[in-house]
Amino acid sequence: MKSLAELQAIKERTLKAMTARNDSEENTRIVVGMATCGIAAGARPVLNAFTEEIARRSLKGVTVSQTGCIGMCQYEPIVEVFVPGQEKVTYVQMSADKVARVVTDHIVNGNIVTEFTVGSVAK
């Protein structure tokens, strides 16, 4: 059974580890479109997959957040990746099983997964 005491223990563990962390401009940001059409197209499992993959790999300086309408319904689920100092990359028609590749290739190794971007899907 999950108890509040257990949550208390998580807090104490995390507080110790947290001291050196900062949510600065230097973070890589992954933003998932969560308007009605995004949710209907499958944004929820995509967002879950990103948070799980980042937690699993214990990546630091990477945040996952949601936004409203990105304005290209037919390409939902849409994910925007902002790496500091670089141009925004827009991934379209995302699914949970494409997430690991984006994290490994783009977030970790700095190589954009061109085949998932709006530029190549729109062709």
Place this chain on the structure above:
Amino acid sequence: MRELSLNILDIAQNSIAAGASLITIEVAENTKAKELTITVSDNGCGMTEEQLNNVLDPFFTTRTTRKVGMGIPLFKLAAEQTGGSLKIESEKGKGTKTSAVFKTDSIDFTPLGDVTSTITILISMNTDRDFIYTRRLDGEGFELSTVQLKEILEGVPLSEPEVVGWMKDYINEQTNILLGGVNQ
């Protein structure tokens, strides 16, 4: 939407967009009446009477990126196709309450699906807001309140992976105890 839990996620986004600081989500089942009621309440900006009258019209939206608002019409349709209904109460400056009743024995009843995932996403993506999630079955129920969790966690954010994992397990466990073998 394939699951009602996705409608819940979407309707709660309206509350986020309305600037609500507290969002209450209740999923209540009455097995005798064969009814499921989903209620999302917020203390956001609310709507004027004119806005409220327009809101069930799929062409009404205050969003600027697209001309039609689909969230509420879809939720209404999902309820009405089971023989149920949707009701919205709102007051400018006070907040909004959106409530839908579903007839669970209808062949057009969409399953609830993964409500746990909807709730944990809402909480972890909006740590600056508060959420109260209540699940009821007939007389019984449980509640998860971020107000209480934040008191325990002090500075640790609700988006911390271990905390998200705890919430997920907690909601799943409590739901299973509540439903006690009854299918969702």
